[in-house]
Amino acid sequence: MNKIVISVSDIVTRLGLNLIHDGLSMSVKRGEIYGLLGGSGSGKSTLLKEMIMLVRPESGEIRLLEHNLTSITLTEIAKLQRRWGVLFQSGALYSSLTVKENIGITLREYTCLPDTLIQEIVRVKLRMVGLSDGAADLYPSQLSGGMIKRVALARALAMDPELLFLDEPTSGLDPVGAEAFDHLILELRDILGLTIVMVTHDLDSIWTVVDRFAVLGDKKVVAEGCLADVIENPHPIVQQFFKGARGKIRSQNGK
Ligand SMILES: Nc1ncnc2c1ncn2[C@@H]1O[C@H](COP(=O)(O)OP(=O)(O)OP(=O)(O)O)[C@@H](O)[C@H]1O
Ligand SMILES: [Mg+2]
Incomplete structure (x- = not known):
């Protein structure tokens, strides 16, 4: 340490x-x-x-x-x-991409992994940040503020940094959501x-x-x-x- x-x-x-x-x-x-x-x-x-x-x-x-x-x-x-992985101040998810596409984008950009493996990694990262598989096909506009932060965190974790x-x-989370996010971190x-x-x-x-x-x-x-x-x-x-x-x-x- x-x-x-x-x-x-x-x-x-x-x-x-x-x-x-x-x-x-x-x-x-x-x-x-x-x-x-x-x-x-x-x-x-x-x-x-x-x-x-x-x-x-x-x-x-x-x-x-x-x-x-x-x-x-x-x-x-x-x-x-x-x-390294980054969660920017604005959260910055791509609004035209689904949750799974947002998380998978760095893997597609930086690796040559086959699509099936990328899908599997995305599923693991989603669970890691406390989201269910059901969230994978949603668009950012369909997510709560807390979910957006979690998806952005899953994306930051995609490459195992x-x-x-x-x-x-x-920021922008209610005290309960903020506390839960703190514990997740x-x-x-x-x-x-x-x-x-x-x-x-x-x-x-x-x-x-x-x-x-x-x-x-x-x-x-x-x-x-x-x-x-x-x-x-x-x-x-x-x-x-x-x-x-x-x-x-x-x-x-x-x-
Ligand atoms: N591209 C830029 N060109 C000129 N000034 C900039 C640029 N980006 C940031 N600044 C200025 O730099 C200063 C520091 O900005 P920064 O975003 O690092 O602050 P911060 O501590 O993160 O603030 P906040 O808590 O509001 O997010 C600010 O005065 C800002 O206006
Ligand atoms: Mg700032």
Whole structure:
């Protein structure tokens, strides 16, 4: 659990005229669920996109699964992309494809597996995220918000990734749905041995599933660690997040 699989060192990110990160560093250990917390616009999604190479930092270094993303070759990128799964903030299912087609799309894109095997893998992934076979032929418009998140998660798991990136996986879910989804994430991490990076605004998720997390603010990581440590950090941005949370943590005696 102590091996570092993602390390972000002193990155500077600029998008258009906006300076998004200015000397941001953090690291994720194998097997942990790592949270990215911070106000809207603090650069959480951008940081996640940098880890999967959709955005490039202007300077600094990102190392992921022993590759330096700043000097990686195209062949290495192609191999690396199969080792992670992503659930984007928007959920982003293809509306014209059924559930089974949405889940199978990466397998069709990245592998030469026969259709019967792809169908079988899709069925397994559907069950893995708690959906029945009956959901396979539905279209996204026929799904509830919670089901959409589960299908997007099944798609992220399609290639049996080692790393899972989740951008606000519980946003838009009611508290019961969000709690169920949190437990699903925990269960999948334990069963599949995943390392998970999860952007979240949800303090309940920080409470229940996240092992360690970073608080983004002032274009940097202003605090990093487990809940018990971060909550004691005097930085005003951290304190603002956890206002009132101290009582809860004390009454629960930690996570
Ligand atoms: N393509 C882009 N061009 C210019 N600015 C961008 C671009 N994408 C994002 N930004 C800006 O970068 C900043 C960080 O955006 P980002 O989406 O990473 O924030 P976030 O922390 O994920 O916010 P939220 O919690 O609202 O999702 C925002 O100010 C946003 O307007
Ligand atoms: Mg975001």
